[in-house]
Amino acid sequence: MEVQGTIKWIDETKTYGSNGFRKREVVLTTEEQYPQHLLVEFIQDKTDLLNSFQAGQQVRISINLKGREWVNPQGETKYFNSIQGWKIEALQEGDSGSGLPPVPPMEAFEPAKDLKEEDYDDLPF
Template identity: 40%
Template sequence: MNIKGKLLEVSDTQQISDSFKKREFVIEYAENPQYPEFVKFEAIQDKCALLDTFKSGDEIDVYFNIKGRKWNDPKGGVKYFNSLQAWKIDGVNASTGSAGAPPASPDMPTEEPGWVSENEDDLPF
């Protein structure tokens, strides 16, 4: 999936544990400019660096996966959490609508990760 919008906020990279880090960012998605949506994404591990070339106000195209988790709390309740994990970010050239980000480095893939199956639909709705 992908979505285009204006980059509003970029947080610093958070080192959650010795082996896990994440970086959150927010875009303004204005499909209907009268009622813009503010969508928070996260980049994890090596994808945190994707945001280094962008600044607040840039128009970007975010490619992402929807992730959902189930958690059983100690009191016996069940909670569900969703996240939008970005795996590619392109700059958008306002005059042409084409990608305007610098070329990807050899260690930054330009395609969706192989572990994501395009034909697999495991969403419960």
């Protein structure tokens, strides 16, 4: 999955536990009728991917949705979701996200010539 929008905030890398688990969070604001502020976490070696980005940049982030179950001391089951990023790339102005180059305007193309039926008979087979 992918999400795209503008970086609102990037946190610093934080380390947890004795085995050095690393996590870094970024808030992405989507650009739609009702913008959403999505917290995306990058973990372990993926935290370094955020080093070259800053607030205000338009980006596309490849994500995985993660969910887990937890039973509290009272025996109640709780569920938690997270959005985990594994790739981030800057968007160019006007990038539609299709991965295709921009199409030139219609004025850049020449009109097609009227072809006669015999023009189609030049095939080698």
